[in-house]
Every structure is written in structure tokens, then in C-alpha cells.
Amino acid sequence: MDLRPIKSEGDAEPAIIDPLCSVFRRHLKSLGQKYTPERAQVLDVLVELDDIFQADQLFEEMKGRGYRVSKATMYRTIKLLQEAGIIQQVLLTSETAHYQLAYGRKAQDLLIRLDTDEIIAISVPELAAIRDRVCKEHGLKATGHRFQVFASKG
Amino acid sequence: MDLRPIKSEGDAEPAIIDPLCSVFRRHLKSLGQKYTPERAQVLDVLVELDDIFQADQLFEEMKGRGYRVSKATMYRTIKLLQEAGIIQQVLLTSETAHYQLAYGRKAQDLLIRLDTDEIIAISVPELAAIRDRVCKEHGLKATGHRFQVFASKG
DNA sequence: GTCGGTGCAAATGCTTTGCATTGAT
DNA sequence: ATCAATGCAAAGCATTTGCACCGAC
Numbered sequence: 137m138d139l140r141p142i143k144s145e146g147d148a149e150p151a152i153i154d155p156l157c158s159v160f161r162r163h164l165k166s167l168g169q170k171y172t173p174e175r176a177q178v179l180d181v182l183v184e185l186d187d188i189f190q191a192d193q194l195f196e197e198m199k200g201r202g203y204r205v206s207k208a209t210m211y212r213t214i215k216l217l218q219e220a221g222i223i224q225q226v227l228l229t230s231e232t233a234h235y236q237l238a239y240g241r242k243a244q245d246l247l248i249r250l251d252t253d254e255i256i257a258i259s260v261p262e263l264a265a266i267r268d269r270v271c272k273e274h275g276l277k278a279t280g281h282r283f284q285v286f287a288s289k290g
Numbered sequence: 291m292d293l294r295p296i297k298s299e300g301d302a303e304p305a306i307i308d309p310l311c312s313v314f315r316r317h318l319k320s321l322g323q324k325y326t327p328e329r330a331q332v333l334d335v336l337v338e339l340d341d342i343f344q345a346d347q348l349f350e351e352m353k354g355r356g357y358r359v360s361k362a363t364m365y366r367t368i369k370l371l372q373e374a375g376i377i378q379q380v381l382l383t384s385e386t387a388h389y390q391l392a393y394g395r396k397a398q399d400l401l402i403r404l405d406t407d408e409i410i411a412i413s414v415p416e417l418a419a420i421r422d423r424v425c426k427e428h429g430l431k432a433t434g435h436r437f438q439v440f441a442s443k444g
Numbered sequence: 445g446t447c448g449g450t451g452c453a454a455a456t457g458c459t460t461t462g463c464a465t466t467g468a469t
Numbered sequence: 470a471t472c473a474a475t476g477c478a479a480a481g482c483a484t485t486t487g488c489a490c491c492g493a494c
Binding site (some may be wrong): 323324328358362363 | 447448450451452453466
């Protein structure tokens with residue numbers, strides 16, 4: 137599946153880069169690391185990309201602007217930005233594929249313990265209604281959903 | 291993140307293998323393919339694995355039982371089982387990582403069009419309450435959630 | 445004897461890492 | 470000088486594929 141074209145639900149893009157930049161600098165400083173031109177360029181391009189992107193899109197966009205940042209540096213910067221809480225992974229939780237029996241399709245909803253990495257299958261019946269409502273609002277028909285709750289020991 | 295240990299919310303495991311086996315055979319027949327011993331072994335081990343598993347777990351478990359199925363065949367079988375609707379991928383939608391700005395954390399909820407691969411960021415405020423309730427029931431504290439609706443043109 | 449099925453090993457594609465070089469303080 | 474950052478190329482890792490051999494009908 138190629139997920140390139142993204143639309144966001146009605147938010148223009150303000151000049152969020154300044155606060156993000158501060159957060160990033162602070163994170164880097166806390167690690168004894170520097171805010172380099174390469175890292176600035178990654179962040180710069182990133183905030184202008186439509187809200188979900190893949191590493192390669194980012195790389196191409198940077199190339200298009202004439203920025204000369206290597207993939208290695210880009211990936212290293214992405215990791216730093218995740219640590220800083222500036223970006224987050226979507227759709228994926230880990231690198232490797234996970235499967236489950238589709239039988240009955242009951243275990244679509246998951247409670248994921250971040251402290252123990254335990255996954256608990258849960259059932260949240262009202263999600264079906266929410267899902268259908270959302271689709272209706274967009275003139276679409278739901279074919280399924282996925283709900284993941286991240287939690288840890290209170 | 292390693293997601294190995296899985297618990298399911300209170301379903302014992304009945305002898306579901308027979309119906310699944312039939313479904314699989316039917317799918318294979320429709321493709322002009324055969325229900326081979328290797329494929330049977332994959333299905334066999336699979337239904338006994340706790341409900342979410344990784345390819346490698348499956349492979350190790352098969353080895354443990356003395357089944358001699360190659361990884362290539364296992365992966366090919368996994369693909370066939372997905373086509374047949376017997377298993378489905380969880381947590382992943384595609385192979386490559388996708389990122390988004392975490393700024394404001396508003397775009398956690400997504401409407402994914404399967405017909406156009408378009409992703410629309412949505413906002414479903416009541417999910418926070420649902421998520422907190424679920425965590426409470428398990429004595430945990432929520433740190434976040436993810437909701438993905440799959441849909442296509444009605 | 446024709447097909448598909450299998451195992452092996454090589455290929456793939458995204459991401460990470462080792463290492464020598466470079467740059468800032 | 471020191472310490473971290475960079476680019477390149479090589480390594481990793483999960484998954485896929487090419488190919489030669491095998492087996493069922």
C-alpha cells in the first residue's frame with residue numbers, strides 16, 4: 137500500500153516551526169548535542185510536508201530543495217525528533233509484521249502495555265458506531281477499524 | 291519494541307481449526323493450488339499460537355515441533371492465509387514507517403481510504419474517555435491511543 | 445510429463461552502523 | 470585538542486524471489 141496522498145481535516149499550517157525548533161534545541165542540549173544546519177533542514181522540510189510522510193518523501197523533498205543531507209543523517213535526525221516528541225510514528229508500532237487470526241474479527245482492539253510490551257486484546261463495541269458515523273460524515277463506507285490504547289502501570 | 295507476550299481477554303481456544311482448514315482449502319482450490327502438508331503445518335501451529343504473533347515466532351514454534359518447513363514456504367503460506375481472510379495483519383498497514391508531527395497530538399485518529407490510499411486525519415474526542423475507561427478496567431494508566439478507520443467509496 | 449510446491453541461497457528495500465573525516469569551541 | 474556530526478559504504482533484518490529439483494496426478 138502506498139500512502140502518499142494525505143489530506144488533513146481543515147487546519148491551515150501556521151508558523152509552528154519556531155516552537156518546534158525550540159523544543160528540538162532543548163532536547164539536543166539535554167543530550168549535549170548541537171542544532172546543526174543539517175538537523176535544521178530536516179525539521180524545516182518536515183513541518184511543510186503534508187502531515188503524514190515517509191522517510192523517503194522527506195529525503196526527496198530535501199533533495200528537491202538542494203539541501204545536501206545524507207540519508208544517514210536524515211534517519212538519525214528523525215530518531216532525535218521522535219525522542220524529542222516532535223514527530224511520532226503512525227500506523228506502525230514496531231518494525232516487524234504482526235498477525236492474528238481473523239476468525240470472528242473480534243480482537244481488532246488492543247491494549248498495549250508500554251512497560252511490559254504485553255498486548256491485551258480488548259473489545260470495545262461502541263467503536264463500530266463511532267466508525268460508521270465518521271464514515272458517514274465523509275460519505276464513505278466503513279470496512280473496518282483498529283483501536284490501540286497505550287498504557288502502563290498506573 | 292518487542293511485542294511477544296500476548297494475552298487475550300478471556301477466550302479459551304476451541305477447535306476452530308476445522309472450519310479454517312475448509313476455508314483455506316477452498317481458497318487454494320479457487321487458485322488451482324493444493325493443500326500441502328507444509329501448508330497444513332503452518333495453519334496448525336498458527337491457530338495454537340496466542341492470538342497475535344510474528345512470523346519468526348511461528349517459525350520457531352514449527353521448528354520446536356520438528357516440522358521442517360522453510361521460511362520461504364512459511365511466508366508464502368502466510369500470504370495465502372491473508373488472502374483467504376484467515377489471518378490479518380495487526381498494527382501494521384504497510385511495510386515502511388510513516389511519521390507525523392506530534393504537535394498538539396491532534397491527528398492520532400485517521401480515516402484511511404482503501405480505494406484511493408488517501409489518509410484523512412480526523413478528530414474523535416470521545417475516544418479519550420473510552421480509552422481511559424478501558425485502562426481503568428485493567429488497572430492501568432493510558433498514555434495515548436490510536437484509532438484508524440478503513441473505508442472506501444460507499 | 446506437466447504443474448505447482450519446496451528449499452536454498454541470493455536479492456530486496458528500508459533502516460542502522462562503523463569508520464574515517466570534518467567542524468565547532 | 471576535544472568531542473560530536475557528517476557522509477559513505479557496508480551491515481542488518483524481515484521478507485521476497487529465482488531457480489533447480491521433487492512429487493502428485
